[in-house]
Amino acid sequence: MKLTIHESDDHESIEIIVKCKTLNDEVIKVLTSLRSLERKVLGTKEGKIHLLLPNHIYYFESVDKKTFAYTEKSVYEVSLRLYQIEELFGDVNFFRATKASILNLDRLQSISPRIGGRLEVKMENGENMLVSRQYVPILKEKLGF
Amino acid sequence: MLKKVMAYTVAFKTIMSLFFSAGIIIYVVFGYMLGEREISFESIVQIFLFSILITALHYLFWTEDTKVKLASSWKLIIQYLILGLVLIGMSQVFNWFEWGSKTFYMMLVLFHILYLGGMLGFTIYFKVLGFQFNQKMQHYREQNQVR
Numbered sequence: 145m146k147l148t149i150h151e152s153d154d155h156e157s158i159e160i161i162v163k164c165k166t167l168n169d170e171v172i173k174v175l176t177s178l179r180s181l182e183r184k185v186l187g188t189k190e191g192k193i194h195l196l197l198p199n200h201i202y203y204f205e206s207v208d209k210k211t212f213a214y215t216e217k218s219v220y221e222v223s224l225r226l227y228q229i230e231e232l233f234g235d236v237n238f239f240r241a242t243k244a245s246i247l248n249l250d251r252l253q254s255i256s257p258r259i260g261g262r263l264e265v266k267m268e269n270g271e272n273m274l275v276s277r278q279y280v281p282i283l284k285e286k287l288g289f
Numbered sequence: 290m291l292k293k294v295m296a297y298t299v300a301f302k303t304i305m306s307l308f309f310s311a312g313i314i315i316y317v318v319f320g321y322m323l324g325e326r327e328i329s330f331e332s333i334v335q336i337f338l339f340s341i342l343i344t345a346l347h348y349l350f351w352t353e354d355t356k357v358k359l360a361s362s363w364k365l366i367i368q369y370l371i372l373g374l375v376l377i378g379m380s381q382v383f384n385w386f387e388w389g390s391k392t393f394y395m396m397l398v399l400f401h402i403l404y405l406g407g408m409l410g411f412t413i414y415f416k417v418l419g420f421q422f423n424q425k426m427q428h429y430r431e432q433n434q435v436r
Contacts, residue, residue, distance in 0.1 A: 237433070249429065255422040257415045259351045259361070263422070276353060287425040 145174070167193070169223065176223045183232065187213050187220025194220055198236065202267050204229050204246040216269050239282050241265070241275040249286060304347060309340040319399060323392075335383055342375060369404060376400060 160178060164171045172193065176186045185196040201213045206226050213220045222229075229238065229246050237249040253266045261277035275283055313336060316328060350357055350364040357364065376396075379385070386392035 249426070250433070252426060255419060255426060257418045257422070259411070259415075260353055262353060287422070287429050289421075289425060 145170075173223050183236075185213060185222055185224065185229075187222050189218060189220045196220060196222075198233055198238070198248070199250060202248055202251045202269055202271070203241075203273065204238075206244045214269075214271075239286055240279050241273060241283075242279065243276070245273065247273060247275075249283075301344060301348070305340050305344040308343045308347075309337060312336040312340055315403065323395075331383070335379060339375070339379065343372070346371060365408060372404070373400065 162171060162174065172186060172188065175193070179186050179195065183198060185198065185201065187194050187196045196213055196215065200215050202216065203214050204222070204226060205212050205214065211222050211224060211226060211229070213222050224232070226240075226244070226246055230240055233246075234240075238246050239249060241247045247265065247267075251268045253268050256264045256266075258264050258274075261280060263275040263280055263283070265273050265275060267273060313328075313333075316332065316336060320328070346368055349355065350359075350368060359367075380393070380396070381388065386396060
């Protein structure tokens with residue numbers, strides 16, 4: 145990967161132009177890294193790349209070593225791993241719920257404790273998700289218990 | 290792998306100890322009310338074995354990685370039937386009391402009171418805890434909106 149920087153007084157803001165042969169995984173990873181600085185996520189769906197605002201994402205889930213972002217009506221594949229998402233958004237509304245999922249606290253509708261120390265959460269889109277016993281303390285800390 | 294087995298064993302022993310303690314306490318309290326003034330070695334062993342069974346049922350039905358995918362109400366009913374049958378079986382094998390005697394009916398009532406009481410206790414606890422969680426979540430959201 146070649147990186148060229150043009151420094152000039154003519155440029156009022158930072159502009160990044162990516163030149164590539166095809167929009168392959170490597171390019172998407174570069175774009176994802178750049179967007180993550182702005183706390184935005186790049187998601188691909190049906191070959192198209194979409195810019196996702198964290199607040200529009202209900203949860204992230206890892207399935208078969210692939211990570212997906214779930215919005216109200218759509219599912220996007222993202223190139224970030226769950227631990228990277230946790231690092232990026234862990235200090236805001238997102239929290240690790242299970243080994244394979246990260247939920248947006250702002251998109252929870254209700255929380256119900258379950259036997260075994262787990263929590264069942266109902267998302268605003270009507271989906272029910274689980275919070276594992278080992279991650280309940282993280283949620284509690286976020287909520288100020 | 291060994292680490293996992295050790296962690297699992299410790300967790301199992303911890304839960305089993307809790308059930309064992311509860312069993313001893315129940316025996317002491319209700320035994321005292323029924324005029325018992327001592328506990329035999331055999332009774333301790335029987336309570337110990339029963340604690341293992343309850344812990345096994347706990348792992349079978351209520352842990353995170355349980356393979357039994359049933360509604361909680363069904364799990365409670367199945368657990369109730371298993372416990373009831375095992376207790377009746379143990380009472381006859383170990384000669385706790387005679388089938389159909391006054392003590393038998395007293396123990397039957399006691400079993401139901403303890404089981405229903407336990408369920409009611411858990412239900413109230415979860416309701417209160419759920420209320421607290423949702424209240425905190427509401428508070429968190431309000432604070433976020435202010436920010």
